[in-house]
Amino acid sequence: MLETVHLSKSFKGKKAVQDVNLFLNKGESVGLLGPNGAGKSTTISMISSLIKPTEGEIKLNGINTIQKPGEMRRILGVVPQELALYQELSAYENLKFFGSIYKMKGKELETSIQEALDIVGLKDRQKDLVKTFSGGMKRRVNIAAALLHQPQILILDEPTVGIDPQSRNHILEMVRMLNEQKGTTVLYTSHYMEEVEQLCDRLYIMDHGEVIAAGSKAELLSILSTEDTIKVALDKMDESLVEQVRSIDGIRKVEAAQLQLKIIAKKGSNIINKLVYLTDQHHTQIIQFQTETPSLEDVFLHLTGRTLRD
Numbered sequence: 001m002l003e004t005v006h007l008s009k010s011f012k013g014k015k016a017v018q019d020v021n022l023f024l025n026k027g028e029s030v031g032l033l034g035p036n037g038a039g040k041s042t043t044i045s046m047i048s049s050l051i052k053p054t055e056g057e058i059k060l061n062g063i064n065t066i067q068k069p070g071e072m073r074r075i076l077g078v079v080p081q082e083l084a085l086y087q088e089l090s091a092y093e094n095l096k097f098f099g100s101i102y103k104m105k106g107k108e109l110e111t112s113i114q115e116a117l118d119i120v121g122l123k124d125r126q127k128d129l130v131k132t133f134s135g136g137m138k139r140r141v142n143i144a145a146a147l148l149h150q151p152q153i154l155i156l157d158e159p160t161v162g163i164d165p166q167s168r169n170h171i172l173e174m175v176r177m178l179n180e181q182k183g184t185t186v187l188y189t190s191h192y193m194e195e196v197e198q199l200c201d202r203l204y205i206m207d208h209g210e211v212i213a214a215g216s217k218a219e220l221l222s223i224l225s226t227e228d229t230i231k232v233a234l235d236k237m238d239e240s241l242v243e244q245v246r247s248i249d250g251i252r253k254v255e256a257a258q259l260q261l262k263i264i265a266k267k268g269s270n271i272i273n274k275l276v277y278l279t280d281q282h283h284t285q286i287i288q289f290q291t292e293t294p295s296l297e298d299v300f301l302h303l304t305g306r307t308l309r310d
C-alpha cells in the first residue's frame with residue numbers, strides 16, 4: 001500500500017535519513033523503533049509530504065507521491081510529535097478548525113468530530129477549553145484531529161511521550177481498536193520497545209538514520225538465537241572491570257548500569273568462571289547471576305551496542 005524506496009534526507013549536508021526502504025501492507029500495524037535522533041520524525045515528515053526527500057521515492061499503491069502529494073494527504077492521518085492546538089478554544093472548536101482544513105463542513109464535519117471524540121474518549125469534555133486539559137488529553141485531541149477525515153493510514157509519531165499512564169493506555173488501546181476493528185493501517189513510532197511489541201505485527205529498527213533490522217518480533221528475536229542474555233549484579237563496579245569483562249572470550253556485548261552488567265554472550269560459552277576470577281581480582285562480589293530469555297531490547301543492544309534509551 002505504502003512504500004519508501006531508498007529514501008534519504010540530508011540537512012546542510014548532514015544525513016538524517018539514509019536509504020530507508022519500508023513498506024506498509026493494507027491493514028498492518030507496523031512499528032518504527034529507534035532512539036532519539038534516529039531519523040523517525042524525518043522519515044514521517046517525508047512520507048506525509050511536509051519535507052522533500054533529498055533522494056528516493058515514496059509510493060502509494062505503486063505511484064510516486066513526491067510530486068503529487070494530494071492523494072497521500074487524503075488517505076493519510078498524521079499525529080505529529082508537537083502539539084498544534086489552540087489553547088483558548090475548546091476541544092470541539094479545535095476539531096472544527098482542523099476539519100475546515102480538510103474542507104469538511106456541515107453535517108459531515110459534525111458527525112466526524114463526534115466520532116473522533118468518541119474514539120479518543122473525550123466526548124464529554126468537548127466543550128472545555130484545551131488549556132484546562134492534561135498533556136495526555138491534549139495529545140488525544142491531536143489524535144482526534146488526525147482522524148477527522150477517516151484516514152486509511154494513520155501515522156503516530158511517539159504519541160505517548162511525556163504523558164500520564166492513563167492517557168497512555170487509552171492511546172494504545174485506541175490504536176489497537178482502529179487497526180483491528182476499523183482496519184486502519186498503522187505506522188507507530190516509538191522509542192518504547194514494549195509499546196511496539198504490544199501493538200505491531202512487524203517492526204523496523206532505526207539507528208543513525210538507517211534501518212538496521214526489520215521483521216516480525218519472532219524474526220528479530222531469531223537474530224539472538226545463538227546468544228544468551230545474562231544479568232549480573234555486583235556489590236561494586238569500576239570501568240576497568242567492565243573493560244576486562246568485555247574482553248572475555250564468547251562475550252559479545254556488555255552494558256553497565258549502576259551495579260548491574262547486562263551481557264550478551266555466545267550460547268553455551270562458560271563465562272561464569274572467568275567472571276568470578278575477574279571480580280575476585282577487583283575485590284568485587286557477584287550478588288546475582290541470571291540467564292534471561294532475550295527480548296527485543298536485547299536485539300537492539302546486540303545490533304547497536306547501546307540500549308534504546310542511551
Ligand SMILES: Nc1ncnc2c1ncn2[C@@H]1O[C@H](COP(=O)(O)OP(=O)(O)OP(=O)(O)O)[C@@H](O)[C@H]1O
Pocket residue numbers: 011015016017034035036037038039040041042043158
Ligand atoms: N530541520 C532540521 N535541520 C537540521 N537537522 C535536523 C532537522 N530535523 C532533524 N534533524 C536531524 O536529523 C536527525 C534525525 O532526527 P529525527 O527528529 O528525525 O529523529 P527521531 O528519530 O524522530 O528522534 P526524536 O525522537 O528525538 O524526534 C537528528 O540528528 C536531527 O538533529
